[in-house]
Amino acid sequence: MKKASLVLPLLALGLGLTACAPTTQGTSPAATTQGQPLISATGQPIRMALTPGFADQPGDVFRGMEQVGDPGLWVLRGRTRADVDGLKVQGRALREPVNVVLIDLFAKTPQDALLRATAALDAVGLKPSDRYTHGYQAYLNGTFQPEVPAGQAFARGVGSAREERLRLFGPWKSGDGYVFLAGIAAQNVTGQGRTFSDFMVTREATADALNSRTVFKKKGYVDLLSKVDTPRETTADHDGCAVILVARE
Secondary structure (H helix, E strand, C coil): CCCCCCCCCCCCCCCCCCCCCECCCCCCCCCCCCCCCEECCCCCEECCCCCCCCCCCCCCECCCECCCECEECECEECCEECEEEEEEECCEEEECECCEEEEECCCCCHHHHHHHHHHHHHHCCCEEECCCCCCEEEEECCEEEEEECCCCEEEECCCCCEEEEEEEEEEEEECCEEEEEEEEEEEEEECCEEEEEECHHHHHHHHHHHHHHCCEEEEEEEECCCCCECCCEECCCCCCEEEEEEECC
């Protein structure tokens, strides 16, 4: 199968993008071998079988992303695509896509990679929080990784009318570096509860902040073709794409 490539140069610092600038196209889902145990990047077996809700149908795994491999397109909970903290949009399940990819070619160990990624998130105001549900995973190159830090997400704007929440998964060793996958979404908070706000506005604001304040710089976007709009499921304003950020030092 022809490998997809990622060829966009670094974007200018602070450049605000409001739409996906795709650099690759999705292909068929990665094949899985029945009966093989799934092993996490920490070497522990994952007691979680693939089901029709994951890598048995088109649109669950993207194949051949340069410096990454074959990432899953979705934040997962249990054995299926997760929703966004139980929220719905017009009565439909709101599925949570992977919409951020971090690549670090300079980290020396998994622990170093995790420290660098979490320090970058901290620098843009995303702090570890246990106020959200937990038990999520993401998939890359045949293995699952749980959310890190364990049982926590990253949040910005806690206590305000708009909260932004990022779930971070990894690191996976891939090629010469380490990879993290993440899903970020924003919610409106009122006295009546929470409602979904957006995927794209918070993705772009976070990517621009990382680009200008941390070692992670925008490389471009990859079109994962993960936009969903059916009578039962939606990804709302998500454009099907993930932003790629690469550590430059």
